[in-house]
Amino acid sequence: MTEKYNKDKDDFLYPRSRYYGNVKPENMVFNANLQEFSVKVGYITALETSGKLSPEDAFKQIKALWKQLKSSKKELGIGEMPSTD
DSSP states (O other): OHHHHHHHHHHHHSOOOOOOSOOOHHHHHHHHHHHHHHHHHHHHHHHHHTTSSOHHHHHHHHHHHHHHHHHHHHHHTTTOOOOOO
């Protein structure tokens, strides 16, 4: 029961939309990372707007999330020119 509850909670907190792009594993992983980034930024902005988080803390947290997303893009090779070997 606990596993189902955790999955339901995760699905609610971190919804995933269907992927419509070029179906390659790295694109799908990056899309999942991008969706997670988007959801977390939404939570952070809501907390800042409601006064639960300072603008400085919100900025720092979003900046850290952005660095993670950027690193993921680089590690997955998204947007790089294919090699001509």
